[in-house]
Amino acid sequence: MRTALRTAVATALLTGLAITPAITATSAFAADGPAATAESAGTLVRTETLGDGTVVKIYKLGPTSYRADSFARGGSTGSVYANGRPGAANDNGRFLVLFEDGRLLWWAGNNAYGVQLGLYRLADGTVLEVGKNPRDGRYGLQLVENGKGRGFTYTHDPVRTVWTYGKAVVVLGAGGGEFAAYVPGAAKQSAPVYVGPPTTPEGSTPPPAEIISGPTLTSICTTTEDIRSSYGTTRYVTLTNDSTQGPTAALKDAKGRTVAKVDRAHPLDTVNGLRIERGDTLTPRFGQRTQGGDTPYRWNDFPKVPKGCKQPAPAKPTPAPTHSATPAPTTGTGAGTGTGTGTGTGTGTGTQGGQTSVVPQGGVAAGAEFGSVEQANDTALLASGAGAAVVVAGLGFGVLRRRAGTRG
Structure with missing residues (x-):
């Protein structure tokens, strides 16, 4: 419904404006200040008359939200909305742009026809x-x-x-x-x-993602930076480079919640198309892509840590459990009774062999037989059906791509 509304607005806006080279640019909030009249759909802040006589009324809907209503020949010709970012309308080559701070910009022409890459x-x-x-x-x-x-x-x-x-x-x-x-x-x-022609021919390595903010020094030897996600404008990636812990890349949604993450110990996420290279150096880089196969990664260097920070130590893998090869001795006491011309008793000790004890070490819980929690999860997946796990992973990737393509 919202798409239909915007389409209707775009075709209706500025209807009847005479074609003219006149160009008008105005600043936010005219000298007379906000009008006293308030309507349920917003507060009227000013009224402007364009060069061809079209009247535009600008309403404030919120801190960064405005609406511009246009009138020509005594009737309405449509509206433009700016909600957190600018909105625009085009009427046969005449453009009206409304900014999120209430500014209005209008011009005729300057449109390139037959747009090519x-x-x-x-x-x-x-x-x-x-x-x-x-x-x-x-x-x-x-x-x-x-x-x-x-x-x-x-x-x-x-x-x-x-x-x-x-x-x-x-x-x-x-x-x-x-x-x-x-x-x-x-x-x-x-x-x-x-x-x-394009700077990046089809099939070649795409350019780095756009930097949104940063780099920012969050501690003595830790730097962060936000870049665009390949999944569209509703997602972004936070790159963190720490001289001790190494690099971390977190894929986040529009509300800042982490969707997926890769780091020095786990540098590859094939489902979400995330990858870290050179994680054990001071110059790591991050790659992202939205499709698998031979689709090339888009690479960004992690933000640099300040000079003087030490080289990060290589990531240490989780140690596997140690199995004892020496049987544990077991002692026992035996008793025997004989019947004959006399009676007697005897005792003896012996060694019971043929057993091997398993001694878990490190962070493995007592009784566990997996080298790490990660291995335990993998084994459980295999036990429940590896084929099902692959199908689920594939579905998750497909849904994420479609959702990003729709929302971003």
């Missing part, structure tokens, strides 16, 4: 690459500097998504049908211009 240059010289998510077909962008991509971010809205690169505001359709840009304050404006 590859490099584009904006009016201010910014170079962006248009890419396509191989899992669900959504289009995305990455900033390219000195010939190197900074990591793709794909459209999160089912219709179109707004990004800001420096001063440039960019609108990209989820299916690549529109790609427009505007640089507020710049004397020169133009549509994005195609300048070359």
Whole structure:
């Protein structure tokens, strides 16, 4: 229902606006301040008139949530919503962008038609690459500097998504049908211009994931960093590099809950496509992918620890139980009675052989016959049917991919 609403909004917004090169950019909260009128759907904070006479009323719905209602020729022409991030509408090449702080930006034109994968240059010289998510077909962008991509971010809205690169505001359709840009304050404006093929040809190693925040020093020799997850914008990965404990990568959902984790002792998670290499060094790296087989990993270096921190010691495997090869001696007392011309009794001691005692060591519980808890779990899986375990793991991976593709 929400998708249908946004589609209707996109086609209805700004209907009837005259085609004009006039461009209007406004700042949040006009000088007259918030209006006193409050409606159930929000508080009216200001009213603006665009260059062609269209009237736009901006309502505040929450701290980072706004709605812009447009009116032309005395009737409503639609609404745009910004909830935590910008929203946009396109009416035949006329774009209206509403930001999460209430700012409004409107322009006509600057739309690149026939969008193809590859490099584009904006009016201010910014170079962006248009890419396509191989899992669900959504289009995305990455900033390219000195010939190197900074990591793709794909459209999160089912219709179109707004990004800001420096001063440039960019609108990209989820299916690549529109790609427009505007640089507020710049004397020169133009549509994005195609300048070359993709930086990452199909089948080659994908670029590193985009860094969201960090690196941050959390202790003397521990550094953390958050990067984008390959499963979409609703998930991210926290990379932690500790000079003593080694590297850890935690896949988290939108609420910050850990979904999966790899570390120096357990560097591979094939179900979630997570991998750590060089875990016993000060320069480990993290790989992630959403499909198995020959699909290449996207690699990111872990954040560096400060100079002077010691090299991490190699991870020590859990010791296996020790089996004693020497039989434990057992003593016993025997008695015999004989009948004859006389009676007598005798005692004797002997050694009872043929037994071997098992002596668990380390952290293994008494009576256990597994080298570690991990081995115990594996044995239990085998006992209950290894085939079932494989099927469950495969289903979990498939569901995770589809869920990420739908939500991200």
